[in-house]
Amino acid sequence: MIRWFNILLICTALPVFVTGQSLRCIYEDMAIKYYQENDFLKAKAYSDSTLSECPDLFDNSYVWHVRGYIMYQVFLKVDNRSTESSAREESLEAFYRSITLDSLKEEQVAESKRAINQIAKTYWNDAAKALEDTNSFDKAIDYYSKFKKTKQIYSSNQDFSKYNIAFYQALGNQYRAKYNNNKKLYKEYIDLSINTYKKVLEIDSLEYSANYNLGVIYHNLAVDIILNEIELVEDLDLFLMFEEKTIEYFNYALPYLKNAYLVQPQNKQVIQGLAAVYLSLHDDEKHHLYMNVLKERQNSEKEKNNPTYSSWDSNYQYAIGDVVEYAGSFYKAVTASIGVAPNSSSADWEKIQE
């Protein structure tokens, strides 16, 4: 950031002040001087004075451009990136004014936009950090909203799809984590989580994680009813009512898990989820179908991790690359051969593993 600013100063700083202006403003010179000396508080004070004492420069895009950098450094270096700092917003406002006052200065506008993009990134980071605390959801949403507004200044036709997916996914996860911490106290958070994951699916209906997580949530809601209500209920009508609710939840889970399976058919968690839901819906045929798929996946992984090779056969015609087990070791064929024992010829067989 400092580097960009310095480059700009060397090329254009002082002449810009006088160009088109009837008088020089000593405060702005001082603001630039202190900025270059990394004394950002003094730079800010002189920048403030420029705006209050030199009215002719109030509509000067370069003055706001410089102020944008000064306030950004105040935010970074003086306020230590504090989320409470007002300097960041002042910096953004200054860059925005600079761009709107004179959109024809291409280099200056490009530098301002780069700086705006940097500010946007700080809002994104703050949103992510706020989400680490399950008591800061409002802050996270606020920072994310500021991130989007800032990004739109950077580029008005910005596509937020990937950002929305990442943010809503993380927000949904954290709502769910809060609910899981205390399901009675925080019961409203599971609905928030569901609605947030659904926002992801509005953007991409086949987004894997949102589908999988919704499948898990609905499945778990049904399971919770079985464990906490059905297991204890004494009245048959209540039992039937609770059972009905579990069926509803299991049926809700199904399409999401099916979507997740479409996207990641190899994922064992999803296959297991489908098998579990079908078991819960007493659909034995489909339960067994997915259990068999799961076993196949597990066997295939096992095979991949611990491949089994047949023993060497003296009557078999081996081709280059064939692997056999012989006397407790594994050998790979270097040549095509028949009847050549693997341990008898290193020209024909390469020992690959004890």
Add this chain to the structure above:
Amino acid sequence: MAFSLSTAFGQPNSFDDAAKTQAKKMSRMVFFMMKYTDWPKNHKSGDFVIGVYGDEILYKEVSSSYNGTSTGSQKIKVVRYISVNEISDCHLLYIAGSKSNYMEQINKKVDHKKTLLITNKSGLLDKGPTINFVPVNGRMKWELNLTKAKKYNFIIGEDLKRSAHKTI
């Protein structure tokens, strides 16, 4: 900084315990069958024995939930049968769907005046049980063989009758 997605996969999904969870529900269904059935008077003394044949997970659930508790003045005892030959004197016998091929032998083995047979397979109601669990649109329902119940002096509660999927 990237948003952490670790929690998405770090949270419990309960899929591993699906069979156990379902067994808890089935166990409660067995409980309701017991609760809403009145046994002939001469079988209302001594231990109340619940036998489970062919479903180990369900046996464990029924056992952990009801073994040692009481129904009326009778203490509940839950036993597991590994083979038909082991099946002996009990008040309620649950037969897993996988063991329904043995119905003929089981019918010969049990004392129908005392033992309420509960099965779990479609099409089995007229093959010996008084109660048969059947899946209907994802729900586990029950069918009642009231003819058999009446023949052996079991009184099936109105609640069970009202909610039954089918009666014969």
